[in-house]
Amino acid sequence: MTQTVDTAQGVAKGSPFGAPFDWVYVDDDFVRADDARVSVHASTLSYGTGTLEGIRACWNDDHQQLYLFEAEAHYRRLHDSARILGLELRPSVDELVETSAELLRRNDARCDTYLRPLLFLSGEVLPVRMHDIATRLSIAATPVAGDYANPAGVRCAVSSWRRTPDAVMPNRAKLIGGYVGPALAKTEAARAGYDEAILLTVDGYVAEGTTSNIFVRRGDTWLTPPATDDILEGITRRQVLQLLADARKPATQRRIHRSELYVADEILLCGTASLVVPVVEVDGRQVGDGRPGDDTLDLRRQLVEAARRDSFGHPEWTTPVY
Numbered sequence: 001m002t003q004t005v006d007t008a009q010g011v012a013k014g015s016p017f018g019a020p021f022d023w024v025y026v027d028d029d030f031v032r033a034d035d036a037r038v039s040v041h042a043s044t045l046s047y048g049t050g051t052l053e054g055i056r057a058c059w060n061d062d063h064q065q066l067y068l069f070e071a072e073a074h075y076r077r078l079h080d081s082a083r084i085l086g087l088e089l090r091p092s093v094d095e096l097v098e099t100s101a102e103l104l105r106r107n108d109a110r111c112d113t114y115l116r117p118l119l120f121l122s123g124e125v126l127p128v129r130m131h132d133i134a135t136r137l138s139i140a141a142t143p144v145a146g147d148y149a150n151p152a153g154v155r156c157a158v159s160s161w162r163r164t165p166d167a168v169m170p171n172r173a174k175l176i177g178g179y180v181g182p183a184l185a186k187t188e189a190a191r192a193g194y195d196e197a198i199l200l201t202v203d204g205y206v207a208e209g210t211t212s213n214i215f216v217r218r219g220d221t222w223l224t225p226p227a228t229d230d231i232l233e234g235i236t237r238r239q240v241l242q243l244l245a246d247a248r249k250p251a252t253q254r255r256i257h258r259s260e261l262y263v264a265d266e267i268l269l270c271g272t273a274s275l276v277v278p279v280v281e282v283d284g285r286q287v288g289d290g291r292p293g294d295d296t297l298d299l300r301r302q303l304v305e306a307a308r309r310d311s312f313g314h315p316e317w318t319t320p321v322y
Contacts, residue, residue, distance in 0.1 A: 200258060218263065
């Protein structure tokens with residue numbers, strides 16, 4: 001039976017996500033979600049020891065097809081994160097993509113869906129370490145009933161919390177424990193009446209949003225922080241760089257001062273969950289004319305169309321499920 005998204009039930013306040021699907025993947029098997037449990041003594045619960053990914057699957061009603069979006073790139077990054085942490089991830093990228101497609105088929109997912117792969121230390125070990133502890137690989141799926149961030153534009157505050165430097169926590173790995181700082185920044189911004197936070201590096205340069213990379217346009221030039229400024233090397237970031245290059249508007253990767261946010265003509269945030277979202281205000285200062293920029297809207301349109309295969313642009317980014 002097809003599982004549809006019930007937007008009235010199972011959706012947390014302010015969240016686009018519905019109730020998770022029934023089937024999950026855990027260590028070479030598909031099991032019911034109620035049977036997939038982690039001990040309260042697991043290392044990952046105490047110390048955030050592990051890595052994660054977030055992968056979109058987009059439904060095209062005209063095609064009657066669900067498309068995984070950049071699944072290969074996400075699983076390559078999961079392998080890289082595991083290597084950085086010194087963990088073993090046995091399935092290959094291709095095997096993980098096929099496992100994800102099979103999970104979606106078992107759940108008969110025929111709506112936009114968010115996949116959450118996790119590789120974490122599940123062993124019941126009290127001392128803090130990464131070695132000689134049992135690991136677990138899981139993949140869960142959740143229907144998406146709406147937009148993760150307002151596509152009409154978000155208001156941002158520069159957070160008092162700084163982005164953790166790579167010398168403290170490896171930012172090229174998408175770490176479970178790495179989201180405490182962004183979570184604090186998000187709550188700080190929300191309580192001050194903003195939609196999103198922008199984090200700076202320890203030495204005061206623009207790094208990224210709480211779950212997204214940032215691009216800034218000044219005149220005809222698009223800018224984005226370099227990978228060496230403690231950002232996660234985002235997959236959607238790479239897509240935006242490619243789309244700008246396709247449009248002959250290549251972005252420059254360089255350090256960005258906080259004050260440049262205040263004089264920008266256009267700012268966007270991008271990530272797997274949000275795709276591309278315009279920023280219309282930073283710290284009470286209007287971005288451009290206070291409306292979503294043309295380039296930002298065009299980039300969002302192109303990504304949405306690519307994710308659903310509604311265009312001929314970059315079909316290599318998608319994998320059909322059915």
